[in-house]
Amino acid sequence: MSELAITVLQFGLLLLLWILILSIIAAQGRDMMVSKRARTRAPRNDAPASAPEAESTPATVHHSGKTPRPRPRRLVISEGPLVGTEIELGSIPIMLGRAQECTVVLDDDYSSGKHARLFPQGSRWFLEDLGSTNGTWLGDEQLTRASTVEPGDRIRIGKTVLELRT
Amino acid sequence: MKSQDHEAHPKPRRNVELLLLLIALTIGIGAQVLVGLNLEDTIDQRYWTEGGVQVGLALAFHIALRLRAKYADPFILPIVVTLNGLGIAMIHRLDFTNQYDGVADRQLMWTAVSMVAAIALLVLLRDHRRLRQFSYISLAVSVLLLFLPIVPGLGQDIQGAQVWVSIGGMSFQPGELAKITLAIFFAGFLANNRDLILLAGRKVGPLTFPRLQDLGPLFLAWLIALGVLIVQNDLGNALMFFGLFVAVIYVATSRISWVAIGVAFVAVGAVLAYQFVWHARNRFDIWLNPFDPEIYDQAFGSHQLVQGLFGLAHGGLTGTGLGSGSPQVVALANSDMIIVAFGEELGFLGLSAMLVLYLILFSRYMRAGLGTRDHFGKLLAVGLAMVLVLQVFVVVGGITRVIPMSGLVSPFLAAGGSALLANWLIVAIVLLISHAARRPIVVGPMLNTTGKGASGTEDPLRGRNTGEQQPVSESQGSATAPALKEGDS
Numbered sequence: 010m011s012e013l014a015i016t017v018l019q020f021g022l023l024l025l026l027w028i029l030i031l032s033i034i035a036a037q038g039r040d041m042m043v044s045k046r047a048r049t050r051a052p053r054n055d056a057p058a059s060a061p062e063a064e065s066t067p068a069t070v071h072h073s074g075k076t077p078r079p080r081p082r083r084l085v086i087s088e089g090p091l092v093g094t095e096i097e098l099g100s101i102p103i104m105l106g107r108a109q110e111c112t113v114v115l116d117d118d119y120s121s122g123k124h125a126r127l128f129p130q131g132s133r134w135f136l137e138d139l140g141s142t143n144g145t146w147l148g149d150e151q152l153t154r155a156s157t158v159e160p161g162d163r164i165r166i167g168k169t170v171l172e173l174r175t
Numbered sequence: 176m177k178s179q180d181h182e183a184h185p186k187p188r189r190n191v192e193l194l195l196l197l198i199a200l201t202i203g204i205g206a207q208v209l210v211g212l213n214l215e216d217t218i219d220q221r222y223w224t225e226g227g228v229q230v231g232l233a234l235a236f237h238i239a240l241r242l243r244a245k246y247a248d249p250f251i252l253p254i255v256v257t258l259n260g261l262g263i264a265m266i267h268r269l270d271f272t273n274q275y276d277g278v279a280d281r282q283l284m285w286t287a288v289s290m291v292a293a294i295a296l297l298v299l300l301r302d303h304r305r306l307r308q309f310s311y312i313s314l315a316v317s318v319l320l321l322f323l324p325i326v327p328g329l330g331q332d333i334q335g336a337q338v339w340v341s342i343g344g345m346s347f348q349p350g351e352l353a354k355i356t357l358a359i360f361f362a363g364f365l366a367n368n369r370d371l372i373l374l375a376g377r378k379v380g381p382l383t384f385p386r387l388q389d390l391g392p393l394f395l396a397w398l399i400a401l402g403v404l405i406v407q408n409d410l411g412n413a414l415m416f417f418g419l420f421v422a423v424i425y426v427a428t429s430r431i432s433w434v435a436i437g438v439a440f441v442a443v444g445a446v447l448a449y450q451f452v453w454h455a456r457n458r459f460d461i462w463l464n465p466f467d468p469e470i471y472d473q474a475f476g477s478h479q480l481v482q483g484l485f486g487l488a489h490g491g492l493t494g495t496g497l498g499s500g501s502p503q504v505v506a507l508a509n510s511d512m513i514i515v516a517f518g519e520e521l522g523f524l525g526l527s528a529m530l531v532l533y534l535i536l537f538s539r540y541m542r543a544g545l546g547t548r549d550h551f552g553k554l555l556a557v558g559l560a561m562v563l564v565l566q567v568f569v570v571v572g573g574i575t576r577v578i579p580m581s582g583l584v585s586p587f588l589a590a591g592g593s594a595l596l597a598n599w600l601i602v603a604i605v606l607l608i609s610h611a612a613r614r615p616i617v618v619g620p621m622l623n624t625t626g627k628g629a630s631g632t633e634d635p636l637r638g639r640n641t642g643e644q645q646p647v648s649e650s651q652g653s654a655t656a657p658a659l660k661e662g663d664s
Binding site for chain 2: 028
């Protein structure tokens with residue numbers, strides 16, 4: 010085979026390598042643009058955790074409404090020994106219980122040391138029981154697994170009742 | 176269960192993979208044929224059989240993915256097949272020189288073994304979360320694998336590094352497999368103990384430093400790395416194991432102080448190694464003064480590094496063309512220094528394309544970690560991505576004199592069965608993680624949620640069908656917090 014043909018083929022190989030790279034990048038499409046797309050859709054949504062779900066993790070949270078609502082920002086104790094206390098919610102999980110290292114230390118004889126955990130996911134807060142003795146109640150039902158808490162739902166731990174407010 | 180409102184069900188995208196796989200195979204086999212054409216070898220039956228084996232293996236892997244992990248990442252397999260094919264072609268090209276003979280056949284055989292093993296792992300494991308049970312067994316296996324080469328009668332000393340095990344004429348580097356087992360251990364350990372490490376700490380300026388007792392595991396990892404370094408004279412693996420641990424713990428806790436402490440440990444380790452390990456001091460001297468005639472001429476001197484630099488320079492922008500350069504001048508041109516051979520014969524355009532392929536592969540590994548819902552899977556994917564990227568960094572950095580050179584091999588390219596096997600097994604695990612990440616989950620209605628339309632909610636991080644009973648303890652409960660700051664805007 011002539012030298013020219015071989016040289017052309019060599020360049021063809023380099024070209025093919027870059028074609029492969031470009032087609033991979035083209036095929037990826039918006040797969041890698043996790044945050045950008047989230048920004049354009051919800052410019053004021055300050056919940057960064059919602060971005061990857063929207064893009065890739067399929068079907069984790071069922072949204073009842075089309076538009077993501079703002080996440081509740083306050084936790085209010087409406088009954089019990091600490092009635093009236095308000096806690097500002099950020100974007101980090103909150104531990105509820107009697108132990109001193111909890112975020113919200115409940116002065117309640119019927120609550121366990123580390124009783125329950127409230128954690129943000131997307132535009133929702135989730136409540137999870139941490140194996141407490143007397144259980145955590147959401148509305149009229151006892152928690153068996155992590156579930157969403159809507160503003161106004163009554164979270165009952167021992168004698169304390171907490172509510173989320175926006 | 177309905178999917179996201181704004182997005183339809185995720186597509187498996189296996190056809191995209193098939194298309195990219197065809198380009199990948201064309202590149203690999205085409206490169207090999209080009210070598211033959213340029214070196215005036217007759218393109219006979221042998222070329223087509225070898226090409227056929229590669230096509231068959233790649234398609235078998237593809238079909239296994241179609242059957243067992245339909246939603247796995249579609250880009251990983253084509254990239255890996257490209258790199259592996261190019262590696263075989265370059266090893267084949269070096270077989271024409273009088274230094275090497277028959278290495279390409281052995282590499283093809285190992286490729287076959289590795290791919291079959293990876294397919295078997297894919298089919299048998301089914302869910303990466305099952306690996307979590309083996310966290311502590313993995314640690315034991317890692318230590319065993321790392322210290323196997325120093326067992327008298329079993330180990331073998333090659334090129335000053337004692338990393339080989341020889342059984343009945345077959346040599347193997349067990350340390351390569353230890354990458355996987357250590358990544359599993361670190362991921363499992365940190366998935367369980369993350370909160371303990373995260374909660375306590377003292378704040379100094381902008382950094383929060385961990386408590387002294389939480390430093391224990393880091394110290395242990397450092398000791399293992401140093402042990403590997405001193406006992407086996409293996410600089411590259413020592414750096415990789417420690418880097419792996421620091422990276423995974425940083426991702427688990429998102430505290431920059433761990434990186435600061437890690438760098439400090441590496442600095443201390445480097446000083447100790449420089450003082451007491453001849454091998455390491457030699458590497459430092461080569462790194463700092465490669466063009467010193469004395470160092471250039473001595474045994475184990477800088478000859479290899481300098482010739483490698485010349486080779487890269489000789490390649491220029493487009494390279495000499497496959498078969499037209501003289502990469503055999505560099506010692507170990509088909510394993511440790513194969514990057515130089517590519518730089519010379521494919522030039523800057525070719526070598527940068529390969530580095531971009533590594534970059535995309537790394538980003539796909541990280542994507543699998545971002546997408547998956549369980550904590551262990553996230554950390555495992557990140558750890559395995561770090562294994563890949565650290566190998567590439569240590570190899571390319573060593574060759575280009577960014578860091579001292581150490582004996583790691585470029586993943587999928589270099590001749591060497593053990594590394595190939597380990598890297599293919601990593602591919603299988605990451606594909607399983609990405610399958611778990613992209614697969615739609617079907618969730619039944621919730622029993623205990625009040626409020627309108629609040630049905631069908633699932634703990635998004637723990638997922639379903641974890642295949643293990645998780646006792647809800649205090650640390651477990653809070654371990655479900657998202658570790659990676661995904662898409663932080």
